Amino acid sequence: MTERFFKFRGRFDFSPHPYEIGNPIFHNRKLEDNFFALKLYSLPDGEYKAFYDFHLNHYLLRNPDGREAFFRKVNRSIQRRITFYSAKDPFRSVYEIHSDNLDKLEAFQAFLITIDEWNVNSSTEKMLSQRDAEIAQLKRNLADLQAQLDEIQQYEASEKIVINSGNLAAFMDLMRQFQKLVLPNGKRLVSTQGYSPWYKMIAKNFVHGDKPIPLATAQNYFSSEDSSKYIFISDKDRAFNIVPVKPVDQH
Template sequence: MANYSYFKFRKRFDFNPHPYELGNFMVFNKKIESNFFFNKLFEIQENEHIPFFIFHQQFFLLKHPGEEKQFLTYVLEVVQDRINYYKRQDVYKDAERTLFNLSVLKSFQSALDEINIWNLNKSLEVLLANKEIEIASYKQEIELLKEKLKTAAIYNADTKIRLIEGKLPVLVDLIQQIQKLTLPDGRKLTKSQSQSAWYKMIAKYFQNGEKDISLETIRNYFPANKETTLIKGSEVAESDKLFTININPLNSTSQKSVL
């Protein structure tokens, strides 16, 4: 790893280099490549930090494919070393420049944290802080779910409506009739985008005798496509069609439904 060249330098006597290439048209000592790297970093704008990093990363990966982690590790290390260097300086000798460089380095370091998927060089305190943020977010989601459950519980019935055992198809027939009812003005009395609301309502609020109604069983009576042939045993027998729901078309003011 020590012999790696991590950053892209401009070619000698190239007077039109890429703005992120390092060195000048004559001098570029690669033994101190990190110095040139930081000199360029201090020249560019903050919104260029990630493009600058990616430019040199792509150069490195051309020679070392798949070594994204190695490149990021190296950059993070030299950045931290340079931060430590400036922290040791006598700030009064060149306070303005020292503080500026520290600000740029910390900004660059923060930008790299966004792409640091391996949590490289992150202190235990930072990792714990991030974990606490995640936990707080989960707790907030749990509280929201609790509130939703509490609201939903308001609409739950304490007991179910008990049908005479074996007469579930009678109720199914009535529900199917309700779906077809049309008001005197031509509008349908009920509308639903799917059949699930009907069969789930029956399973949730009714019992067949003392037994709960299986969702799988009741679903067979309400296929999504009404042209679909029903599963054998899911067609309401004529003997269970005991009631007929009608609308009196002669009384437009009361519009009473009668059995």
């Protein structure tokens, strides 16, 4: 049985959906391409998508995976008619009708190209050109990424700073003190909007003895004191106090 793609109006249905094809009395479903084209000729350009989707949805009810097959069917039918009308004698009396139909078909084909996700209408040359353009764009992106990487690597140290083994808490206490240092003018010596610059700097640039400092561990030293993961530093683990220098008396 030949597969049918388009939705016909019911026999003796004189109030069909505006996109249904065929006539109310004579139904020859073998000519569905002709009826589809006849309906297309009567539609304004702005309804092409709705017309296409109407018949596509009808086809998908019976063929859920048939989106590409439906597109190829419609595309092939339109191309055949464009070829047919393009070969017509322009001096014949019916040429004006043929020309109008050709304009409609070409406009509908332009619409089909916009939804051609399978590259059915792409020639080999066009596909190669598109591929070359994509490769060129990827190369530009790669060059940009390499430039960014080169810039980042300028700030990469050849080795990490070693915190004496067993004294991680003492070091972290110093970092916390740095956060709280206030200048004579009342402003903080250093400031950040959040904690991440501190713990990421430490995890990246320091090691504890011969072991790396896990990012999560560093983060727990610099999270909010209300956090259940916050690491408190006891007095016995502290080793230094940063004391501000007294201003020199100028008199």
